[in-house]
Amino acid sequence: LSCRHYSRRGVCVPSCRFTEGETREFAQGKECFECHPECERIEGNVTCNGSGADTCTRCAHYRDGPHCV
DSSP states (O other), X not given: OOOSSEEETTEEESOOOSSSSXXXXXXXTTEXXXXXXXXXXXXXXXOBSXXXXXXXXXXXXXXXXXXXX
């Protein structure tokens, strides 16, 4: 079984929450994953491009080198 668009925890969805919603996501393949909690949620823009604290567009608190802390 495969989804036409994306999958979130085994459920087919039309899109990941890239730019809206309480929890922001990124896609790896056709699977939606949550951004790291230290990433600042940005309205109307991508919040992260991976799962780590070094993949945030902006940090919610502070940046230590490449990582949000």
